[in-house]
Amino acid sequence: xxxxxxxxxxxxxxxxxxxxxxxxxxxxxxxxxxxxxxxxxxxxxxxxxxxxxxxxxxxxxxxxxxxxxxxxxxxxxxxxxxxxxxxxxxxxxxxxxxxxxxxxxxxxxxxxxxxxxxxxxxxxxxxxxxxxxxxxxxxxxxxxxxxxxxxxxxxxxxxxxxxxxxxxxxxxxxxxxxxxxxxxxxxxxxxxxxxxxxxxxxxxxxxxxxxxxxxxxxxxxxxxxxxxxxxxxxxxxxxxxxxxxxxxxxxx
Amino acid sequence: xxxxxxxxxxxxxxxxxxxxxxxxxxxxxxxxxxxxxxxxxxxxxxxxxxxxxxxxxxxxxxxxxxxxxxxxxxxxxxxxxxxxxxxxxxxxxxxxxxxxxxxxxxxxxxxxxxxxxxxxxxxxxxxxxxxxxxxxxxxxxxxxxxxxxxxxxxxxxxxxxxxxxxxxxxxxxxxxxxxxxxxxxxxxxxxxxxxxxxxxxxxxxxxxxxxxxxxxxxxxxxxxxxxxxxxxxxxxxxxxxxxxxxxxxxxxxxxxxxxxxxxxxxxxxxxxxxxxxxxxxxxxxxxxxxxxxxxxxxxxxxxxxxxxxxxxxxxxxxxxxxxxxxxxxxxxxxxxxxxxxxxxxxxxxxxxxxxxxxxxx
Ligand SMILES: Nc1ncnc2c1ncn2[C@@H]1O[C@H](COP(=O)(O)OP(=O)(O)OP(=O)(O)O)[C@@H](O)[C@H]1O
Ligand SMILES: [Mg+2]
Numbered sequence: 283x284x285x286x287x288x289x290x291x292x293x294x295x296x297x298x299x300x301x302x303x304x305x306x307x308x309x310x311x312x313x314x315x316x317x318x319x320x321x322x323x324x325x326x327x328x329x330x331x332x333x334x335x336x337x338x339x340x341x342x343x344x345x346x347x348x349x350x351x352x353x354x355x356x357x358x359x360x361x362x363x364x365x366x367x368x369x370x371x372x373x374x375x376x377x378x379x380x381x382x383x384x385x386x387x388x389x390x391x392x393x394x395x396x397x398x399x400x401x402x403x404x405x406x407x408x409x410x411x412x413x414x415x416x417x418x419x420x421x422x423x424x425x426x427x428x429x430x431x432x433x434x435x436x437x438x439x440x441x442x443x444x445x446x447x448x449x450x451x452x453x454x455x456x457x458x459x460x461x462x463x464x465x466x467x468x469x470x471x472x473x474x475x476x477x478x479x480x481x482x483x484x485x486x487x488x489x490x491x492x493x494x495x496x497x498x499x500x501x502x503x504x505x506x507x508x509x510x511x512x513x514x515x516x517x518x519x520x521x522x523x524x525x526x527x528x529x530x531x532x533x534x
Numbered sequence: 535x536x537x538x539x540x541x542x543x544x545x546x547x548x549x550x551x552x553x554x555x556x557x558x559x560x561x562x563x564x565x566x567x568x569x570x571x572x573x574x575x576x577x578x579x580x581x582x583x584x585x586x587x588x589x590x591x592x593x594x595x596x597x598x599x600x601x602x603x604x605x606x607x608x609x610x611x612x613x614x615x616x617x618x619x620x621x622x623x624x625x626x627x628x629x630x631x632x633x634x635x636x637x638x639x640x641x642x643x644x645x646x647x648x649x650x651x652x653x654x655x656x657x658x659x660x661x662x663x664x665x666x667x668x669x670x671x672x673x674x675x676x677x678x679x680x681x682x683x684x685x686x687x688x689x690x691x692x693x694x695x696x697x698x699x700x701x702x703x704x705x706x707x708x709x710x711x712x713x714x715x716x717x718x719x720x721x722x723x724x725x726x727x728x729x730x731x732x733x734x735x736x737x738x739x740x741x742x743x744x745x746x747x748x749x750x751x752x753x754x755x756x757x758x759x760x761x762x763x764x765x766x767x768x769x770x771x772x773x774x775x776x777x778x779x780x781x782x783x784x785x786x787x788x789x790x791x792x793x794x795x796x797x798x799x800x801x802x803x804x805x806x807x808x809x810x811x812x813x814x815x816x817x818x819x820x821x822x823x824x825x826x827x828x829x830x831x832x833x834x835x836x837x838x839x840x841x842x843x844x845x846x847x848x849x850x851x852x853x854x855x856x857x858x859x860x861x862x863x864x865x866x867x868x869x870x871x872x873x874x875x876x877x878x879x880x881x882x883x884x885x886x887x888x889x890x891x892x893x894x895x
Contacts, residue, residue: 330762352761361762368759370752376886380745381752385764387745391773394746395737405745409886426882444763 283307284329284452284486289338291324291508298324299335300508306452306501311478311485313499313516315492317528321508322488323365326454330355330362342452356385359451363441363458365488371430375421375440378429379412380405382444408447415443419473434461446481453485459494467491471498496520504528554879563881578728586720590792591837593720595829596727597789600734602813602825602832604781607738609811610820611747612774613754614663615672618679619810622652622779624686624802626786631699631796632692634706641706641791645730648787649780656779663771671775679804686798698797706791723792730788731826734781739822750774751820782810812852816859818866827867831855 284306291299298321306312314322327333329340331352340347345358355361361382370378387408393401416422419439424432429440438458445453458474459467471494478485489495495502495516502519504512506528512519519525556562581592601623608614626648633639633647659678663671686693693699708714708722741747752760753767761767790796809832817828839851863870 332758332762351766352758353764353766356762356764364759368756368762370755370759372755373748373751376883377748381748381760381765382763384745384749388764389745389749391746391777394744395741395777397736397740397744401744406886407888408745410888413886414888425885448764 283343284484285339285341286325286329287339289325289328289335289340291321291328291333291335297508299328299338301338302505302508302510303338304503304510304513306484306486308451309478309482309484310500311474311487311498313495313502314486314488314505315490315495315502315519315525316505316511320505320528322505323456324508325505326362326456326486326488329454330360353385356448356450360454361445361448361450361452362454363438363445363456365456365460367434367437367441369429369437369440369444372428374426374428375432375443376409376412376416376425378440379415379443379447380408382447383408383411386448412443412447415446418477419443435466438462446477449481450483453483454488455485456488457490458487459489459491467494468497470494474498553877556879556881558881558883581724581728582721589720589724591833593724593727593792595826595833596724596731597785597792598810598813598829598832599826600727600731600788601782601785601810602817602828603734603738604778604783604785605810605814606778606819606821606825607741607750607781608775608778609814610824611742611754612750612771614660614771614775614778615669616675616775616778616807617672617811618675618677618682618804618807619779619782620802620804620807621675621678621682622656622782623786623789623806623810624682624798625655626652626783627790627796627802628686628693628699628786628798629783630787630790631701634701634790635699636692638705640709642709642726644790645784645787648783652783652786653776653780656783657772657776659779660772660775663775664768675807676804679807683798683803686802693798694796696799698795698800700795701790703794706794723788727788727792730784734784735822735826738781742822812856814866816856816866818863818868818870818872821866821868821872824866824868831867 286305287303288301289299289303290297290301302321302325314325316322324333328335329347331347331350335348342358342360347355347358350358370381373381387404389401389404413422413425416425419442421436421439421443424436429437432440438460442458459470462470474485474487475498487495487499499516502514502516503510504519504522504525511524511528512522581589584592601619604622605616605619608616629648629651630641630644633644634641639647659674660671662674687695690696703716703719706719707716708719712722714722749760749765749770752763753765753770757767789801793801813828813832814825815828816831817826818824835852835855836848839848842851859867865873
């Protein structure tokens with residue numbers, strides 16, 4: 283269970299997070315919505331220790347995440363994807379995915395230098411696992427292609443593969459439907475549900491595509507100006523006047 | 535499903551007009567590798583019977599190649615620009631010099647000693663990478679490169695200071711088991727350098743083609759994504775810098791055996807560090823054979839330039855070659871060739887499938 287409480291994060295005069303708090307239960311998909319600049323990505327960055335919040339707490343299954351360093355987060359079962367992509371451009375799609383397994387099967391220096399049989403065997407295992415994920419995500423055609431130059435929507439799926447290979451218990455998805463057409467968005471929703479059934483994780487899903495969020499989330503949280511403005515079932519949040527106002531107030 | 539791509543998962547290996555596809559580990563690939571190996575062996579044997587001068591040139595190529603392989607680990611793969619790798623080269627050379635001259639060590643035994651000394655110093659110099667990013671480490675290496683000749687001058691009772699240090703011929707006698715006599719010393723050094731180069735290239739190959747090397751590239755290309763994937767960036771950078779220094783130090787140790795006399799002001803100044811960098815850039819950063827090609831350039835371009843004219847001409851020609859290479863092939867000679875070859879043939883890895891019966895979840 284992920285528990286976020288009273289997080290505060292400021293950038294100069296901008297308060298990106300203003301005492302935001304909510305929880306994500308095990309195995310649930312929690313949608314996180316809010317207008318541009320509401321603080322959704324900042325929240326992800328706090329959970330994954332890319333930012334250090336000024337106040338508040340983030341606990342995952344009892345562990346204080348704020349006491350960890352960036353690279354330790356995945357060891358506690360949390361991985362994320364990035365709104366604007368964070369891939370390794372010269373590495374192939376397969377190798378990008380393989381890097382995601384660093385925490386579950388860490389390559390060590392000396393055996394790597396000597397090309398030790400156990401290191402090679404571990405690599406074959408990880409690659410075979412990555413290949414299965416790529417099959418699942420329909421990326422095998424591009425497995426040996428460098429990430430650089432592939433379409434945005436494809437790269438979003440590569441990030442998903444890299445995240446899944448560590449068998450996370452919590453997946454943080456920052457706008458996974460970016461760059462997809464309408465019908466592809468529906469398929470993505472089914473894919474996320476299917477992956478959750480197969481691998482068993484909870485997910486925090488940031489998305490502007492309301493159809494997707496409302497369609498697959500068990501629970502939705504709405505944010506605005508760094509605050510939680512609604513928290514409940516998809517239907518409840520959709521009906522909430524504060525949510526409607528947050529969106530109208532920005533776009534009107 | 536999500537991608538409007540209609541090619542089936544198992545596209546036929548050869549497509550119209552596209553490059554020829556060769557599977558790694560397949561028959562064609564093995565044959566090509568075999569041809570490459572035979573050519574390499576022929577070149578090495580040819581070098582073994584050259585006259586002392588030309589053989590010495592090849593020995594220098596091997597030594598510089600080792601040094602540049604070391605630099606490539608830090609600068610090419612993990613992206614830590616090091617201007618002062620000359621200091622590791624010098625440190626390795628002086629480790630060998632001091633141990634042989636002052637402590638009468640067997641020269642061969644000084645190679646591991648130089649490796650350890652340079653590893654430790656490399657880890658220490660790399661420590662700032664734990665906290666500071668970007669060009670700061672380059673500044674630290676710059677300072678290290680500038681300071682090295684001063685340090686040598688300071689410890690003059692050990693290093694001979696500005697007068698330099700000479701290892702007596704007798705002390706560099708080839709070992710009994712090698713079958714080389716004292717008069718055949720240049721041949722012995724040639725074979726020693728070739729063997730060490732092969733070992734170092736093999737080690738670099740293992741590292742770079744394995745998941746450790748992938749993690750290094752990941753750090754270079756996107757630190758946040760690398761950290762989020764569980765890579766401890768600071769530890770990996772410092773370690774890589776240590777290994778990088780150690781390999782370049784081994785080259786320095788061999789250089790001491792080859793040259794026999796050490797002058798810090800001559801061979802181990804910042805200019806030498808920049809020469810190594812130029813070699814890496816010309817050969818091809820983050821490529822496995824780039825250091826060897828770069829070493830050929832570093833040894834032979836100034837040599838032929840010197841035949842054309844005196845003094846400045848060599849430096850100018852070197853600069854022209856560098857600019858030309860960067861212009862034509864920004865990824866270096868090896869990077870450029872690899873790109874051209876990929877238009878004709880591509881080698882794809884084998885499809886990594888799980889062995890039967892171990893399918894899980
Ligand atoms: N590194 C940063 N430096 C300065 N300001 C920042 C930084 N990161 C976020 N902000 C600010 O914090 C606020 C919240 O931004 P954030 O990216 O978290 O919003 P978001 O909800 O993800 O928006 P979007 O839907 O557009 O992705 C914005 O005002 C943004 O300008
Ligand atoms: Mg965002």
